[in-house]
Amino acid sequence: MDLGIRGRVAIVGGASRGLGRASAEALAQEGVSLMLCARTPESLEQAAKEFHQATGVEVRTYAGDLSQPDVINGLVQATMDHYGRLDILVSNIGGPPPGSAESVEEEALDIAIQRTYLFFIRMARASLPPMKAQRWGRIISILSASIKEPAENLVLSTSARLGAAGFLKALALEVAPHNVTVNNVLPGAILTQRQHELAEAQRERTGLGVEEILESRARAVPMKRIGTPEELGALVAFLASEQASYITGASVLVDGGSTRAIL
Numbered sequence: 001m002d003l004g005i006r007g008r009v010a011i012v013g014g015a016s017r018g019l020g021r022a023s024a025e026a027l028a029q030e031g032v033s034l035m036l037c038a039r040t041p042e043s044l045e046q047a048a049k050e051f052h053q054a055t056g057v058e059v060r061t062y063a064g065d066l067s068q069p070d071v072i073n074g075l076v077q078a079t080m081d082h083y084g085r086l087d088i089l090v091s092n093i094g095g096p097p098p099g100s101a102e103s104v105e106e107e108a109l110d111i112a113i114q115r116t117y118l119f120f121i122r123m124a125r126a127s128l129p130p131m132k133a134q135r136w137g138r139i140i141s142i143l144s145a146s147i148k149e150p151a152e153n154l155v156l157s158t159s160a161r162l163g164a165a166g167f168l169k170a171l172a173l174e175v176a177p178h179n180v181t182v183n184n185v186l187p188g189a190i191l192t193q194r195q196h197e198l199a200e201a202q203r204e205r206t207g208l209g210v211e212e213i214l215e216s217r218a219r220a221v222p223m224k225r226i227g228t229p230e231e232l233g234a235l236v237a238f239l240a241s242e243q244a245s246y247i248t249g250a251s252v253l254v255d256g257g258s259t260r261a262i263l
């Protein structure tokens with residue numbers, strides 16, 4: 001299927017690894033030019049080189065911490081300065097520290113608000129002017145399945161991302177007349193470095209081995225396996241496509257059927 005987005009321009013956050021990298025790769029395979037952002041310049045440049053060599057698309061990079069508003073504004077400006085347009089935004093950033101509702105500390109709360117709530121709002125707002133001007137845009141935010149069903153020991157991720165989902169739903173209604181869609185992707189257990197970090201935190205609490213924890217998580221998934229970043233990246237590419245032009249305000253699970261909620 002031709003997704004109809006060859007020649008479009010996308011910003012992808014957290015693009016040097018994990019879900020961000022998989023999303024960027026899926027878009028590159030569809031002929032989308034990229035502006036990649038992450039905190040580590042070396043890994044970012046390596047990803048850009050690999051994507052260009054594999055697909056031939058133009059790939060630029062912008063290193064910085066996306067929890068900082070000036071970095072977000074600089075990223076969007078750099079994209080406009082170089083490409084002269086911005087069509088697709090993939091908002092993705094590392095999650096806040098794990099923890100329970102009773103044990104969470106003030107510092108961790110501040111981190112969660114900046115990185116897992118305000119980040120998604122700032123990215124969307126900064127990207128809207130060029131999308132509205134050209135009357136075409138796709139805003140895709142990688143949140144978490146925990147906004148549908150709270151995950152154990154992830155109270156900050158659950159609460160902050162749920163707030164972001166509320167903002168993005170309201171935004172979807174506002175910008176729909178401008179042919180800009182706003183959708184969220186909700187990953188469950190996906191085999192990324194974050195999954196290993198969460199397993200390590202669980203190991204410290206329980207004494208179980210990391211591999212044992214990951215195997216237990218896989219058994220808890222109805223499909224009896226943990227998902228791959230590429231499976232999530234394929235959904236991101238579809239939501240960015242022409243074929244998804246009538247889908248907005250949606251939050252789509254990628255969790256192998258793990259979330260029991262009906263809605």
